[in-house]
Amino acid sequence: MRRPRIAAAVAAAVLFAAVGIVLALTTPWNPLPGRVPGGHAKADPALDFTPAEIARSRAFDSAVNPPAYAGLLAGLVLVAVLGFTPLGARFIGWTTARVRRWPLRVMLAAAALTTLLRLAGLPFDIWSEHVLRRYRLSTQAWPAWLLDQLKSLAVTWVMYTIALLLLYALVRRFPRYWWAGAAAGGFALVVAVSFIYPVAVEPVFNKFHSLPRGPLRTELLAMARRDGVPVKDVLVADASRRTTSLNAYVSGFGSTRRIVLYDTLLKSPPARIESIVGHELGHAKRNDVLWGTLVGALGVAGAICLLHLLLTSPRLLRRAGIDPDAPPPAPPGRSPDARGTGAANPRSMALLLALVAVGTQIGAPVQNLVSRRIEARADAHALDLTRDPSTFVSMQHELSVRNISDLDPDAFEYLLWLTHPAGPDRIAMARDWARMHGTPVPPPLNR
């Protein structure tokens, strides 16, 4: 087992180094290049938000943080206990005791583990939902909310089952070199999922329709043409059935790429909507979704090579309650599954999920750091396109107030949750843009 392990280690190192180099070279570390006459504007919530708005944001933040942190911690502790002690293997053994065929064992184990983890998170999700309701951000009744949870669990089941069946098939067939095929397959799967997500998964949760004909649609498509981004349509999602918050996004790439506006946004003045769409066009023009998908897929491929090293470690397997050299026990009267030893034993799935959870948690701060720079570049694009920093500032103000965003996140919140710069940071950048382009600098809104 030494040679394949060394090869997997080298492959993991090369792939992670590639991700690091690509991120270092292509992340827009300075999203608004050039000198700002008079120096950078300061990000200060007090400039543009009233004391009441700031107080409300603080109160909401301290109400949503406990369920968010407690849920994250509880999920990590549970998955670690299942994966790094024999408990998870025992749980899988119990749920799959009556079946012998390995694909059925994998499917049952995947369903049982994802359901258990989701059930453990449910109290925290209910707690969060209560807070959203108290602040009138959620518009859902409990039955509709529960249906959403079930749909999301079903989507998780389908995705995990496909990925895990492919993985265990490879591990069984190629016990020494499965990591090479799995890394290539993982890369392809990430790209495929990102491509079909807008047409296969998003419609499970929302209904979409084209932005109706009218001055707004005409203006938005004209802006896209001016920008040189081929956009045939702008879609509206029925987000108001779930939330009062405002949002817009780009998903998919190639023929599945779409710009989506929340229907909640349509009540805002048209110039503000143009400012938002200008940001989304920035993502489309730079192919941010495709870029993120490819870098993410490269990271997943590296992680799979690393996973091979961990899943073939006899020490780690024993710790997870799996005999590295023996197949899983067979149902009474059946012969044991000779190929299902070590990592190929479906009981290793708890260890696998624990390793994936730890890896995802380690990767999140890096992802968020890069995402914030890309979002800032899309903001700069919106400013270049609309040349209207005042409207940009009023839109960012409206976004922060309506979504009750954190106006002053601490370092930990930046690390764990913030995919976008905070509202005051985005507003400060618009003031920088105005200074650089000699246009009137948007005055503080809180005057």
Ligand SMILES: [Zn+2]
């Ligand atoms: Zn964005």
